Amino acid sequence: MDTILITTITITSITGVLAFLLTLADRTINNYGEVKITINDEKEYVVEGGSSLLSSLMEQQIFIPSACGGKGTCGYCKVKILEGGGPVLPTEIPFLTEDELKQSVRLSCQCKVKQELKIQIPEELFNVKEYEATVESIEDMTSVIKKLRLRLKEDEEINFKPGQYIQLKAPIYKGNDEEVYRAYSIASPPSQKNYIDLIIGYVPNGIVTTYVHKFLNEGDTVYLNGPYGEFCYQDDNDREMIMVAVGTGIAPILSILNYLRENNIKRKATFYFGAKTPDDLFLLDELKNFEETLFDFKFIPTLSRITEEHSWSGEKGRVNNAIEKYIMDGENKEAYLCGNPPMIDTVVSVLKKIGIPEELIFFDKF
Ligand SMILES: Cc1cc2nc3c(=O)[nH]c(=O)nc-3n(C[C@H](O)[C@H](O)[C@H](O)COP(=O)(O)OP(=O)(O)OC[C@H]3O[C@@H](n4cnc5c(N)ncnc54)[C@H](O)[C@@H]3O)c2cc1C
Ligand code: FES
Structure with missing residues (x-):
């Protein structure tokens, strides 16, 4: 037992020291000098080599989405690297589809700027x-x-x-x-x-x-x-809107609801807001007020951990239960979901079963 423990500790320590030395060597021995980055075939920037593409672009005031701050865990920082990106790293593979790999899409936080690069980013990122x-x-x-x-x-x-x-x-x-x-x-x-x-x-x-x-x-x-972000209100149709959020997922829904009201948009909409107990619900008055001030809006809060101590006469259960109870079919409907990944996955499969096509279900998982 002791021998296994000592061997494990020794191997871990050696690996750690080697990783540290490699990083140190890369920083001190490798001097990449100034490197040119060409974006969308028209804009050229000269940066000091050696940092990640994500942070090099940020220094030039070009901001690529990065929900994890460059840790390689969110997969948000995708850009097309047409030349100079080197081989795809194992840390990138889990986030890239086969199609993206064919189109030279890479995670900009994982790619180091070492040589001249040609990249493509969506034009709106310049804004x-x-x-x-x-x-x-x-x-x-x-x-x-x-x-x-x-x-x-x-x-x-x-x-x-x-x-x-x-x-x-x-x-x-x-x-x-x-x-x-x-x-x-x-x-x-x-x-x-x-x-x-x-x-x-x-x-x-x-x-x-x-x-x-x-x-x-x-x-x-x-x-x-x-x-x-691509999760946003779709203004090109008048389908009925199904909105679903738990916890802080309410944030973008609030923005959309206020937008509907301010622009007097006449669309039928229902918002299912999930929480565990009454203490976890918030902004109830503001949300109920939308029922008075929006064209055809229903607010359905639902609680999953109600006991006899709570005085709650509203919906009980998770948001997916409420959706199954109230939505009969998916005809002429689209959905906006925001909240934790398990909730989104469950609700997406419920909505698909009801008949809402996948391409009309928009979500932000967090
Ligand atoms: C598009 C998008 C929009 C978002 N909008 C919001 C928003 O409006 N409001 C909001 O509060 N958050 C939002 N988030 C989540 C937010 O970006 C952070 O991930 C979150 O606030 C945690 O950041 P942190 O730096 O405090 O935790 P970190 O330092 O990143 O994480 C510390 C540890 O906690 C774990 N962890 C991270 N998040 C959670 C979690 N939610 N529950 C349990 N464990 C967790 C991590 O895996 C890690 O182990 C959004 C995320 C995305 C991608
Ligand atoms: S910034 Fe999150 S994976 Fe690159």
């Missing part, structure tokens, strides 16, 4: 900007969810589609030794261009949520970039 903002207010929604209003500098505006997200930066603080970005959906409507609202849940030991929940105060300065 993504970095913003400085002041924390105007912080409100407790529940014991673990806060709503923040971030006011941009006086002459700054952010243009986004309802449903999109920004990336918020956590600075270095006690317990966090590097700047980190995480994605947060915008809860305010696009008509408000000088501020954004975010709804942020606390994740124990999470870098950015600890910063927001334990260190951030009203009046503080924060940095964010955006907007990003």
Whole structure:
């Protein structure tokens, strides 16, 4: 037993030391010098080689979506590298489909800038900007969810589609030794261009949520970039909208609901909001008010952990149960889902069974 333990510890230590030496050697011995990056065959940038493509582009104020802050765990930072990307790394493979591999799609956080690169990115990413903002207010929604209003500098505006997200930066603080970005959906409507609202849940030991929940105060300065995301309101049709969220997944739904109201859009819509107990529900008055002020809107909160102690006369069970109860068929309907991956997976399969085609089910998993 002891021999196995000692062997394991020895191998782990040697591997660790080797990895450290390789990183050190790469940083000190390899001097890649200045490297040219050509984007979409027209824009050229010269950067110092040696960093990831993601961070090299960020230094040039070109922001690629990156929900995990470059850790290689979200798969959001895809770009096409047409020349100079080198072989695909094992860390990229799980996030790339066969089609994407054929089209030279890569994870920009995993690719190091070592030689001249030719890349392609969607044109709209040139509109993504970095913003400085002041924390105007912080409100407790529940014991673990806060709503923040971030006011941009006086002459700054952010243009986004309802449903999109920004990336918020956590600075270095006690317990966090590097700047980190995480994605947060915008809860305010696009008509408000000088501020954004975010709804942020606390994740124990999470870098950015600890910063927001334990260190951030009203009046503080924060940095964010955006907007990003393909999950957004589809304005090219008048199908009935099925909206589903749990927890902080309500954020982009709120933006969409406000957009519908402000633009007097006459679409039938239902919002299923799932939580465990009454204490986990929030913004109920605001949501009920949409029933009065929207064209044809129904709000259905549903609770999955109700006991006799709770006085709750509303829907009981998970959001998928409520959907199965109320939606009879998928005809002329489309769906917007936001929340944790297991909830999204279950609801997607329920909606497909009801008859809503996959391409009309839009979601952001987080
Ligand atoms: C498009 C998009 C939109 C998003 N919008 C929102 C939003 O509006 N509001 C919001 O609160 N979050 C949102 N998120 C999630 C957010 O980006 C962060 O992932 C989350 O806040 C955790 O960040 P962190 O830095 O605190 O945790 P990290 O430091 O990244 O994580 C610490 C640890 O916690 C684990 N972990 C991470 N998230 C969770 C979780 N939710 N539950 C349990 N364990 C977890 C990680 O695996 C890791 O082990 C969104 C994500 C995406 C991709
Ligand atoms: S930034 Fe998350 S995988 Fe690249």
